[in-house]
Amino acid sequence: MLALWCGALLMSGCSGFAPAPIPVTYLSQDPPPGRLPLGETAYVDDGRCPPGQVKRLIGGDAKHNVPRKVECVARPQ
Structure with a gap:
């Protein structure tokens, strides 16, 4: 029964549940060594x-x- 309900939910599109976009923060210089954890992303606008x-x-x-x-x-x- 649960599988049937989940399938119906997926087929309905769930169009009203899109998450809001997360704003991107730009740094002016590279973070010092050891400050950016493994796998984390940072954007730098240093020209x-x-x-x-x-x-x-x-x-x-x-x-x-x-x-x-x-x-x-x-x-x-």
Whole structure:
């Protein structure tokens, strides 16, 4: 019975339950080493990327030799 109800709920579309977008915060400089946890994302607008792009940092872990990932990406909306 539960599976039937869940299937009906999925087929109805659930259109009124979309979460609100989370605003993106831009930093003016890279966070210091150790401040960006492993896997966490930060956006930095320090002017080093082409126009319309910002730097995206994904935290690493120095203790386990996992470097930060850094790339220029289109400015998230």
